[in-house]
Amino acid sequence: MTHTSLAPHLNFRGQAREVLSFYRSVLGGDLALVTYGDAQAAQDPAQTDEILFGQLTSPGGLVVMAYDVQRGLAYDQGVNSLYLSLRCATAEEVQTFWAGLREGAEIEQDLGPSGWSPLYGKLRDRFGVVWVIDLIVP
Incomplete structure (x- = not known):
């Protein structure tokens, strides 16, 4: 049997780095960040330093993921959706x-x-x- 996990994946518009850094200051743990520029995936030059993949893993095993939605995609944070x-x-x-x-x-x-x-x-x-x-x- 394999190990399967479920992690919340939060979507933002240019705030993912700040969000995950803040959560790290509260929850502790290791932060992994890959920018659109790192992955050579920026379709808009303004998004080069934004987060394509972000993950915080706390010492107790809590995982929170986040990224910055691509500029060409619609984004609405919603209300009470999560x-x-x-x-x-x-x-x-x-x-x-x-x-x-x-x-x-x-x-x-x-x-x-x-x-x-x-x-x-x-x-x-x-x-x-x-x-x-x-x-x-x-």
Whole structure:
């Protein structure tokens, strides 16, 4: 049997490097970035330094991918089309990630108890991505 994984892949218009760098500052980990120029795939010279492939892998195995949509393709970030659910094993992890992600964010549900978790919060980060963060109840 092979190992299969699923990772959120976020699409932006010129912000992928900034987004993944910010998430790395909050979540830690290794960042892999390939620009359109690196891959000789820029159809528009203005996109040469934008991200064709970006991936953050945290020490705990969390993977977030992002790229900058090609200039010739339509782009609409949408509303409520995707949430990133960050499920944590400790309250300390929840509070640490919440503190980092809330910088410049719009808080949709402040951190506190919910019907399924003693610690839950929801925010739209400064890049428009919605994160739901909670403490896993065993």
